[in-house]
Amino acid sequence: MHKTIIKKMSSLRTASIWISLFTVSILLLFANKPLFRDEAFSYYSSSQSLHDLVSEVKVTNIYYFSYYVTLHIWLYFAHNVIWARLFSITALGLSIYEIGLTARLLGLKSNRFLPSIFLATSPLAIQESLYLRPYALSILVSVVFINQVIIFDKSKEHHLGKIFLISLILLSIDIHAVAFIFPIVFLVIIKKHKYTSGNVFLSIFQSIFLVLSFFIFSYFVNIQSEGDSWYSSYFHSIPLAINLEGPASSSTGLFPIAGSNLYPIGVLALLSLGAISYLATRKNPSLRLVKRWDLGVIATWAFLPTVAMVGISLVHPIYITRYITYSVPGLAILMAIACESIY
Numbered sequence: 543m544h545k546t547i548i549k550k551m552s553s554l555r556t557a558s559i560w561i562s563l564f565t566v567s568i569l570l571l572f573a574n575k576p577l578f579r580d581e582a583f584s585y586y587s588s589s590q591s592l593h594d595l596v597s598e599v600k601v602t603n604i605y606y607f608s609y610y611v612t613l614h615i616w617l618y619f620a621h622n623v624i625w626a627r628l629f630s631i632t633a634l635g636l637s638i639y640e641i642g643l644t645a646r647l648l649g650l651k652s653n654r655f656l657p658s659i660f661l662a663t664s665p666l667a668i669q670e671s672l673y674l675r676p677y678a679l680s681i682l683v684s685v686v687f688i689n690q691v692i693i694f695d696k697s698k699e700h701h702l703g704k705i706f707l708i709s710l711i712l713l714s715i716d717i718h719a720v721a722f723i724f725p726i727v728f729l730v731i732i733k734k735h736k737y738t739s740g741n742v743f744l745s746i747f748q749s750i751f752l753v754l755s756f757f758i759f760s761y762f763v764n765i766q767s768e769g770d771s772w773y774s775s776y777f778h779s780i781p782l783a784i785n786l787e788g789p790a791s792s793s794t795g796l797f798p799i800a801g802s803n804l805y806p807i808g809v810l811a812l813l814s815l816g817a818i819s820y821l822a823t824r825k826n827p828s829l830r831l832v833k834r835w836d837l838g839v840i841a842t843w844a845f846l847p848t849v850a851m852v853g854i855s856l857v858h859p860i861y862i863t864r865y866i867t868y869s870v871p872g873l874a875i876l877m878a879i880a881c882e883s884i885y
Contacts, residue, residue: 557655558642565662566635569671573627581674585626588613608714609676630678634671637682638662641871644685645878647692648832648840656881660874665805666791670867677867680716684868687712687723688843691730692836702730718865721847726839733835777859785855788848789873791863809877816880832879840879843872 577585587598588610599610616629638658645654661667661681670677687708694705709727712719777785784791790809832840847866855861 558639558658561658561662562635562638565638566631569631572672573624584674588617606676608711609679626674630671633678633682634667637685640685644689648836650882656878657874660877661871664870666867667870670864676716677864680868681871683712683715685871719868721850722843726842774859777855777861785852788866789870812877812880816883819883840872840875844869844876
């Protein structure tokens with residue numbers, strides 16, 4: 543029995559590794575295109591000395607601070623377009639492997655490599671993995687964050703140290719991620735309240751973290767979009783339905799993908815069939831593929847960022863699809879659950 547479990551886990555890891563390597567190899571074929579405006583800014587900023595980089599980022603893109611520092615270290619080894627873009631491509635490759643662990647933690651019974659396949663074939667993930675911007679890295683860190691949330695929920699651990707640390711790393715890579723970090727950490731605290739109620743200082747720290755993360759997000763959003771009328775023009779020039787595509791976005795910008803406009807339709811059809819199958823079996827716990835709590839966490843990850851960003855943008859436009867790239871893995875997992883549910 544023990545050998546069988548090890549064999550299955552080894553087989554899943556092997557499948558995830560091959561999917562990851564294949565995806566990275568294909569994406570490298572498109573990595574030698576000229577840098578566009580934002581990419582050039584990333585490249586120039588990260589190529590400076592660490593002192594100059596910190597000085598510049600403090601007044602420009604402090605909400606991407608960890609990304610620039612990490613890219614700065616990456617560029618120590620080489621300075622060319624392909625090597626620079628390999629940073630984002632590698633981040634996606636690691637995400638494809640790491641999401642296999644998510645599938646195991648959720649207890650998907652068959653086809654556990656499906657989340658890896660769905661992530662590898664997401665138009666938005668492909669697009670951002672070819673951009674020299676922080677969004678591909680945010681995919682990787684968000685997967686690690688969710689894995690830690692699931693592990694914490696399944697264990698009797700009393701402290702949220704790892705979750706808070708990864709939360710801070712993710713927020714310093716892409717501040718927009720607070721749109722799902724805030725509610726998920728809040729729900730984890732509520733669910734695990736019996737473990738933290740006796741520790742007053744930990745409870746206070748958790749509460750302060752949640753409040754501060756929300757206000758930090760609000761502050762930087764205002765700074766980011768202050769005086770930039772193009773945010774409003776961009777958001778209001780695109781149909782609401784297109785904005786609501788979120789992680790299922792078919793927009794592929796500088797790297798067009800044939801037939802990508804059909805992707806949101808396919809995702810919607812698959813999730814609808816999966817929802818129908820779930821509703822048909824929801825009263826029988828033995829037929830549930832994943833626990834309700836786990837399903838809620840993944841759904842929050844996949845959908846809440848889009849709803850939050852679009853909702854805010856109706857009043858104060860800040861939304862661009864790439865700002866919720868970190869929620870693509872959540873959608874990939876939901877698609878895998880839907881496939882298994884239908885099957």
